[in-house]
Structure formats: structure tokens, C-alpha cells
Amino acid sequence: MAAGQGGDHHAPGDGGEHGTVIQGRYRLHELIGRGGMGEVWRALDESLGRRVAVKCLKPAGQARDAGFTRILQERFRREARVAAALQHRGITVVHDFGEHEGVLFLVMELLDGRNLLQILDDAQRHPLPVPDVIDIAEQVAAALAYTHTQGIVHRDLKPANIIRLSDGGVKICDFGIARLGHDIGFTSRLTGTGVAMGTPHYMSPEQIGASGEVDHRSDLYSLGCVLYELATGAPPFDLGDTWSILVGHRDSAPEPPRARRPELPPELDRLILDLLAKEPDDRPQDAADVGGRLKALRAGTGGPPHPAPPAPAAGEPGTQGGELPGWARQLTTGIPAASTRLRHTAPASPHRITGAWSTRGMRAGPPAPAPGVLAELAGRHAEALDLARIGNWRQAYDLHTAVAAARDQAQGPEHPDTLSSRYEAAYCLTGLGRTEEALGLYAYVGETRARVLGPDHPDTLAARHEAAYALGVLGRHLEAHQEYAEVLAARLRAAGPDDPDTLQCKHNLAYNLGRLGRTGEAYELAAEVAEARARVLGADHPQTLITRFEVGHMLGKSRRWAEALDVYREVADARARVCGPDHPDTLAAHYESGICLGRLGRSAEALELYESLVEARTRISGSTDPETLRARHALGVNLGRLGHWERALAEARDVAAVRERVLGHVHPDTLVSKREIAVGLGWLGRWSHALTVYHEVADAREQVLGATHPDTLTSRNDEAQCLLQLGRTAEAQAIYDRVAAQQHNAPQQL
Structure with a gap:
């Protein structure tokens, strides 16, 4: 069963127990789905004796403020109004909408089918047969043609929001962030809050650019992304982190689908690439045109579409492995959990093995779980990844831990899915600052994966890599060095020197060498990694620039300030081009450029740079942000170097006062500012x-x-x-x- 995709937490009234009755009419029976906005229940409309799906808005957790809650509620109300106004066989029917005990709900038709994400996952990411791809595309295009004539843009078209019914029909659901064409001002207020709109794998370049010029052709681009994934098994820009995916959509030409699957009809390949054009004017101009091209293509495929084959059995080898390099096969189609710190490896790939699972020498796996249990756990795992991506570490950790316990019971403690949840829980612990606990959990996952999957398996190495990172955070740099060196040797054996994970490990090893005081070795290795990343990923790729930044740091530690300044300026220019002049990473490179200028005796230039940097940081992050205060501290230092000691002293006192209030009186940054006060007082006699x-x-x-x-x-x-x-x-x-x-x-x- 399926319905408009939902989210998390409890049903209204009694905490989600079966049998809850909403407004004396809708009796909830079974939780059937979770998603970003709420949870979906199978229910009975007792007034009409009709089976329905009820979607409940996710209640706000402690980490969500009232403003965020209001935004979610407003999106939910808009979903109801928009969806209820649409009457088309390709769109989920909305029956009712209301509020019960403070929880918003939406009553929809109960659909007998599965969404396209589930279908792809059931098939272990094997692409769908060509007739199925064309049939689905044609039905989606017809539904979009209708909604676009109503002045509505979906804005979040993706496989999880497209349902294939058991009779072969296709329906689009979840118009929660649809844009009403005549209501642009209202939508702008919703999207100007910093709450993410859309899903990175399927976002159009104009959505990413935030130009405001998002129209129905954005949905056509998203349709192109969906068709690309159905036809090849992976989205067009299936990269390791959200930033890379978005930049790929904005700047990179997609690899033609036929390069991944040569048997695709040339006309389908051409249509998908036309839909993925960067400029809206270069795409088909309406969904009806897309539908016409698909009809012509179907006429040449030799017959009506046929049902998709059953998913391969657990452990059955895939058929696509040779089409992609080894490292690419380890990437997931979901978005990895994001973090404010550098993610040193992509999260472990979610395995889609179903039923009992065992490995030679292990005890037999537990009995096969009931149908739907694994899908529900996969959805909760994905939800936890989303929570981590926006920095809700506590909620993400709790959910990953709960999913791990459930997977342990359903599939066994050594099943890859169970270990994947443990791995992500460890990652959340680092986000919570509980690094010692994270290290212990990473060590357990790494040891278990080594025994179950093998010592050189990418997932084993991912856990060991994160364990090494945790050791570094804890100041145990010698142990971190040994772990990084062993992981690097294994990755070189398994994937080669140019594999992105190999280069990530080399980068971290260089960083750790610097912390060990081995500056010369650190510089040489960082320079080697920067050159390789530029060759493999591109000179402006964020990972290339991160390593170039580290090269600049090592040059500075070697007191080669002029060379370091050149590197930092190159990084700042590249980041300004790619990310924008106000991006935090761009500003960080400018900060380091100022340090170099000061060390070179060019304090007037440094002062001018820091004045601009303070203005930018204050405008973007506020006057009490730690990075704003760092820039103000550096400004004060250069005022002193230029002999402006009264101004320097005033700046140091202001920064120290704010840091003491925000960070505490014994925080290292507070003490640095107080020392600067003393320096100024001394110079003033x-x-x-x-x-x-x-x-x-x-x-x-x-x-x-x-x-x-x-x-x-x-x-x-x-x-x-x-x-x-x-x-x-x-x-x-x-x-x-x-x-x-x-x-x-x-x-x-x-």
C-alpha cells in the first residue's frame, strides 16, 4: 500500500496507538509510511465506510523553534489546498483536511502500489525495463501537463513522490512545496527562511541558484533526473555529498544514459538529456511536448509495457557492476548525513539484503522479518540521516540507535544494515562532542565489518577511517597516524591511488602529520593530494580546494608566508567563483590571506582585508558569531602593528567582552582576547x-x-x-x- 509520502512521530490523540479516531470519523489502523513532513496511516473513514490514508504533520521536536513549526504547518496547509484542487487520474486524490488536538492531518485515497524509490531499491538499483520507463514517463508527463495548466509547479518531483499502482497506473503525490504560479510572493516568504526546499538529487539549476525564476520547466528537469535514474539505476549526479550534487546540477554536463546502459533507445537518451539542459529555454517547453515525444518513442518499442521483474534474491549478484568504476558502485543514491566538520568518508552504503542473513562461520540469521518491516526501517534510517544533515544530532542519534536495535532483532547484529545504523549513530556522537563514545562504536563496527565483509571492504575501511578521525580529535595523533596509514594501504590495494576515498585518506594523513609536527612530510603529501584531486575531480572541486587550503597551512607553518599567501588567494578566488563571495569557505580563505599579509609586514593591506571581512561576517552571521569575533581580533592585532594602539585596545576589550559572555571567561578565545588587552596596555605604558x-x-x-x-x-x-x-x-x-x-x-x- 502507498499514499502521499509521510514522516515521523505519533498520530494525534493517544500517542499513535492503533484505533485512534480523528474528529470522530477517521480511525487509524496501521502506520504505513514516514517521510520529511509527517507519517501516513492506513485508516477507515467510518462515515462512508471507505479505506483511506491519513497523513499527520510531524510534531515539532525540542530542537525546532516556533518559527520552524509554523513553516511546516503552513506547508502542510498549502499541500491540502493545492492537492484538493487537482482532479486528474495521475494525481493522488485528497478527500479532507483538518486539525485534531493540535496536529494537522490530510485524508487521501489509499493507493495499492509502491513508489519508484521502493521499486528501485527492491530491484537492488537495477534499472527498469525500457518499456516500463517509457510508460511511467508518459503518465507522469500527462499529470504534469495538467498541473502546469492549473498554474502549479510541484518543485519536489522525485521517485519517492511517484507511485506505481498494482494495475500499472502512476500517480504523483505530495504537493507540500508546490508553487502556485499566481502566488509567488507568498512562496518567497516560505522559501526565504533557510528551510530546505526540494531534494538535492532532483533539483533544477534554477532552484539551486535561488534566482526566483522557477517555473514549470523546473519540474521537467526533475522529471529528467527521475527518468535518468529509472533508466540507469542511479541519478545523474550521484556524488558523495550534498554540495557536490548541487554543483553538479548547476555546472556539470551529465554523462549520457547510454554511456551507462548502451541498449537504451537513442531517442530516450536524447529526451533525458534535453530535459537535463541547464537553461530552462533549452529544455522541452511543456510537459505535453514531452508526452508527445514519449508516445512516438513507445510506438517504436514493439509492444505495450510489461510488469517489472521481481527483485533479485538476497545476495544475488548484480548485472551492472562492470559499467561503473569500483568506487562509484559504493556510492549511495541517498544523501549522506552532512556535518559542520569535514566528512572524511561517505557513509556506508545501505545494503538492501532482505530476509535472513548469515556469513560462513556465523550463527544462522534470525527468522525472516515480516513484509514491510525492512522497508519501514530503511525509511526511518533515511529520516535519521536527514536529521543529522541539518544538525539535529540528538534526535538523529536516538533514531539511529532505535533503528539499529530493531535491525539487530530483525536481521541480526552483524547484518550490514545493522552495522550501517551503528556507524551513523557513531557519526552523530561526534556531532554531539561525545568523541570517546564514537571511537568505541566505530572500532566495534570496523572490527565486525572486517570479520563479516573482509578487512579491505569499503565499509570496513570507512569505519576505520572515522575511528582515525576520532583519535585525532582526541589528540591521540600517533594512534591516528597508524590507523590512517593502514587504511590508506588497504585503499591503495583495493581501489588505486586516484580513488576519491584514497585521496581523502591521504588528505587526512597529511593533516595528521602536521599535528605531529612533521610539517615537511605533511606539506609534500598535501601537495600530492591537491594535484591528484585537481586531476580527478577538477581544480575548483571543494575537496581539491580543501587540500589546497591545507597546503597553504603547511607553508605558513614552515614560515613560507609569501607562498602561503599565493595559495590562500587562489583558493579564495576559486571559492568565490564556485560558492560565492560570501560563502563561509571563501571568507575562511580570506582570513588566512590576512594572516599571511600580517606576517609579511603588509599590515595596512591586512587591516583593509579584515575590515571588509568583519563587515561580511557581521552581515551574514551576526556580531557575536565566533568567526566574526576572530576577524575582529585579527583586525585589532593589525591596528596594533600599525601603531594605532588606542583603537587596538578598544577592539580587544570589545571582543573579549563578547567572547566572555558567549563562550565563557576561561574559553581559550576569551583568554587570547584578554592577552591582547594586556599587550595594548603595555604599548600604551x-x-x-x-x-x-x-x-x-x-x-x-x-x-x-x-x-x-x-x-x-x-x-x-x-x-x-x-x-x-x-x-x-x-x-x-x-x-x-x-x-x-x-x-x-x-x-x-x-
Whole structure:
């Protein structure tokens, strides 16, 4: 059974128990689907004796503010109004809409069928037969032709929103973010909130560019993406992260479908590529035109469409493996969980093995789960990935952990799906700052995958890679180095030197070498990775630029400031071209350029750069954002270098006050700003005041970092120098002696 795709949490009234009655009329019987906006229940309309599907808006969790909740509710109401106005055999019928105990609901026809995402997954991502592709495309085009004449653009057309009925019919559902052509201003208010609209694998270039010029031809582009996936088994830009997918849609020509599946008719290949044109004017101009081309194509395929073959049995080998390089076969069709930190590997591919599962030497798998259980767990897993992608780490972790427990019971603790959920739970733990726990979970997943899948399997190496990253976060750089080196050796054996995962591991190894103080080796390896990534991924690819950024960092650590400045400027220019001048990564490269300018004695240029950077950071992120404060701190440093000490002191005091309020009085950044206050006071000859601040900073660092930490010892030296300026030589000498003794006895810092 299927209906308009839904979301998460409980049905109205009694927490989602079976038998809940909404408005004295709709009795909920069984949860049948989850999605981004709510959950869908099989229900009975007791007034008419009709079986229906009821979609309930997902209640707001603690991480969602009232504004976000209002946006979701408004989208839901719009879905009801838009969908109820549409009367076409290719569109899901909406019967009723209302609110029950604070929860919005939508009553729709109950459909007997499966959505295209489920059909592809059941077939283990094998492409559909050509007649089926053409038949589905023709029916979707007819439904779109109708909706477009009504002035409505769907804006989120994707396989999960297209249902193939058991009788062969096709219906589009979920008009939750459809744009009413006559209501552009209202839609702009909804989309200007920062809440994601559309799905990256199927978004048109004009949606990505946020130009506002999104019309019915955007749906045609999305249709092209869907047909590409049905015809080849994968979307046109099936890349490792959301940013790469969006840039692919915007800037890259898709590989022709026939390059992946040569038996496709040339006319179908041409139609798909026409639909995927970057400029709307270069696409077919309406869905009716697309339908006409499909009818002509069907007439030449030799007969009516036939049902799709049954999905291959568990463990049955695929038929497409040789058409793509090995590393590409490990990519998933879903969007990996995103993070504010660099994701060092794509998440493990979700395996679609069904039924009991066992490996030689293992105990027998558990009894085969009931039909639909695995599909429900896969949907909940995908929902957890979505939560992580927007930074809801707590909710994502809880859901991944629950899914892992359910998969453990249904499929066994060593089933790839169970381990995939454990892996993602570990990733969420790093997002929550619980790195020690994440490390333990990654180690478990890596060891189990090594035993079950093999030590060189990509999923095994993914878990070991993330374990190495966690070791680095914990400051255990020697252990991280060993783990990275072993993973790199395995990836070189299995995939070769130019595989993206191999290059990611090399990048991380270079970064870790830098943290070990092996700057020369780190620079050479980072330069090697940057050159390879430029060759394999392109000079402006974000991963290439990340490594180029690391090259600049290593040059700076080697005090090769002029070379570092050239690298940072090249990275900043490339990021401005690709991401935009106000993108955080662009601004980060500008920040490092300013550091280089200051080190080269070009403080006037650095000051001008930081003034612009402070303005941009404040405008984009606000005056209290940590990056805004970093830029203000650097501005103050360069004011001092130019002799503008009164201004420098005022800037340092302002930044220190904000950092103390936002970060706390012993946060390292707060203490850095307080030290800058003391520096300014000293330059202005106010040594007694400077001594008070230096002493406060030194005491705080000793409390937090320990007496022998280099930063603590630096602060004690600052105190001693200040005492010398005040003529208190004996006290200064006592501090110098104590610092020397502590440096002699301190453990070597990496």
C-alpha cells in the first residue's frame, strides 16, 4: 500500500496507538509510511465506510523553534489546498483536511502500489525495463501537463513522490512545496527562511541558484533526473555529498544514459538529456511536448509495457557492476548525513539484503522479518540521516540507535544494515562532542565489518577511517597516524591511488602529520593530494580546494608566508567563483590571506582585508558569531602593528567582552582576547594594568590547561616581562626560573 509520502512521530490523540479516531470519523489502523513532513496511516473513514490514508504533520521536536513549526504547518496547509484542487487520474486524490488536538492531518485515497524509490531499491538499483520507463514517463508527463495548466509547479518531483499502482497506473503525490504560479510572493516568504526546499538529487539549476525564476520547466528537469535514474539505476549526479550534487546540477554536463546502459533507445537518451539542459529555454517547453515525444518513442518499442521483474534474491549478484568504476558502485543514491566538520568518508552504503542473513562461520540469521518491516526501517534510517544533515544530532542519534536495535532483532547484529545504523549513530556522537563514545562504536563496527565483509571492504575501511578521525580529535595523533596509514594501504590495494576515498585518506594523513609536527612530510603529501584531486575531480572541486587550503597551512607553518599567501588567494578566488563571495569557505580563505599579509609586514593591506571581512561576517552571521569575533581580533592585532594602539585596545576589550559572555571567561578565545588587552596596555605604558590582566590570563590557563602547558608558560613569561618593565626584577627572575624548571620537566608536546 502507498499514499502521499509521510514522516515521523505519533498520530494525534493517544500517542499513535492503533484505533485512534480523528474528529470522530477517521480511525487509524496501521502506520504505513514516514517521510520529511509527517507519517501516513492506513485508516477507515467510518462515515462512508471507505479505506483511506491519513497523513499527520510531524510534531515539532525540542530542537525546532516556533518559527520552524509554523513553516511546516503552513506547508502542510498549502499541500491540502493545492492537492484538493487537482482532479486528474495521475494525481493522488485528497478527500479532507483538518486539525485534531493540535496536529494537522490530510485524508487521501489509499493507493495499492509502491513508489519508484521502493521499486528501485527492491530491484537492488537495477534499472527498469525500457518499456516500463517509457510508460511511467508518459503518465507522469500527462499529470504534469495538467498541473502546469492549473498554474502549479510541484518543485519536489522525485521517485519517492511517484507511485506505481498494482494495475500499472502512476500517480504523483505530495504537493507540500508546490508553487502556485499566481502566488509567488507568498512562496518567497516560505522559501526565504533557510528551510530546505526540494531534494538535492532532483533539483533544477534554477532552484539551486535561488534566482526566483522557477517555473514549470523546473519540474521537467526533475522529471529528467527521475527518468535518468529509472533508466540507469542511479541519478545523474550521484556524488558523495550534498554540495557536490548541487554543483553538479548547476555546472556539470551529465554523462549520457547510454554511456551507462548502451541498449537504451537513442531517442530516450536524447529526451533525458534535453530535459537535463541547464537553461530552462533549452529544455522541452511543456510537459505535453514531452508526452508527445514519449508516445512516438513507445510506438517504436514493439509492444505495450510489461510488469517489472521481481527483485533479485538476497545476495544475488548484480548485472551492472562492470559499467561503473569500483568506487562509484559504493556510492549511495541517498544523501549522506552532512556535518559542520569535514566528512572524511561517505557513509556506508545501505545494503538492501532482505530476509535472513548469515556469513560462513556465523550463527544462522534470525527468522525472516515480516513484509514491510525492512522497508519501514530503511525509511526511518533515511529520516535519521536527514536529521543529522541539518544538525539535529540528538534526535538523529536516538533514531539511529532505535533503528539499529530493531535491525539487530530483525536481521541480526552483524547484518550490514545493522552495522550501517551503528556507524551513523557513531557519526552523530561526534556531532554531539561525545568523541570517546564514537571511537568505541566505530572500532566495534570496523572490527565486525572486517570479520563479516573482509578487512579491505569499503565499509570496513570507512569505519576505520572515522575511528582515525576520532583519535585525532582526541589528540591521540600517533594512534591516528597508524590507523590512517593502514587504511590508506588497504585503499591503495583495493581501489588505486586516484580513488576519491584514497585521496581523502591521504588528505587526512597529511593533516595528521602536521599535528605531529612533521610539517615537511605533511606539506609534500598535501601537495600530492591537491594535484591528484585537481586531476580527478577538477581544480575548483571543494575537496581539491580543501587540500589546497591545507597546503597553504603547511607553508605558513614552515614560515613560507609569501607562498602561503599565493595559495590562500587562489583558493579564495576559486571559492568565490564556485560558492560565492560570501560563502563561509571563501571568507575562511580570506582570513588566512590576512594572516599571511600580517606576517609579511603588509599590515595596512591586512587591516583593509579584515575590515571588509568583519563587515561580511557581521552581515551574514551576526556580531557575536565566533568567526566574526576572530576577524575582529585579527583586525585589532593589525591596528596594533600599525601603531594605532588606542583603537587596538578598544577592539580587544570589545571582543573579549563578547567572547566572555558567549563562550565563557576561561574559553581559550576569551583568554587570547584578554592577552591582547594586556599587550595594548603595555604599548600604551600602562604596565600595572597590563600586569593584572596578564596574571588573570596565566591563572586561568593554568587552571584549564595545566601549569606546564605551552600557553600557560607563555603567559607566565608575559607576567615576568611586565614585572621587569615595572622594575620588579627579583619577582620577574623568580617567574623565569619557575618557567624554565617547568619546561625542563614537562612532557614533550606533539
